[in-house]
Amino acid sequence: MSPEKYALLQGLFPLIVTIVAVAVTGWVITTWMRIKHGYPLDGAWGQAVYPQKSEETIERVRLLSQENAQLRAELGSVKDRLATVERIVTDSGALLSREIDQLRDRAN
The missing domain is CATH 1.20.5 (Single alpha-helices involved in coiled-coils or other helix-helix interfaces)
Known part of the structure; x- marks a missing residue:
């Protein structure tokens, strides 16, 4: 070389x-x-x-699936509440006052 x-x-x-x-x-x-x-x-x-799947892994997946379902249900209710709040906030002031006056008239 x-x-x-x-x-x-x-x-x-x-x-x-x-x-x-x-x-x-x-x-x-x-x-x-x-x-x-x-x-x-x-x-x-x-x-x-x-x-290899162990019993611990299977149990963990089951618990995580349950937690996921609970969180999805909670998220749905939060979305509904948010939609209600958005509707209240975006309504015009005149409409809101008219509805409040109508409720007062019903009470009297």
Whole structure:
């Protein structure tokens, strides 16, 4: 091997090692994050490898589904209340005073 080629390889070797180290570190971090957040892992050929389901996981999903349903119901009632408040705020003052006067007349 000529000294020029040897010098070129010596110069490229740290760059190649750095690129490989960054790629491997990125793969490890990505895999760790997928495991932490419950995403399926990829097998050797790209197929999904799903983690085993435990009783704790099934119970957690059930509780989260119940909480989601409760929050959706609460959100619906909040939307209804907000629509009522918006209607009251956007009504003209004359209409509101007329309705108040009509209510007073009924009371008398």
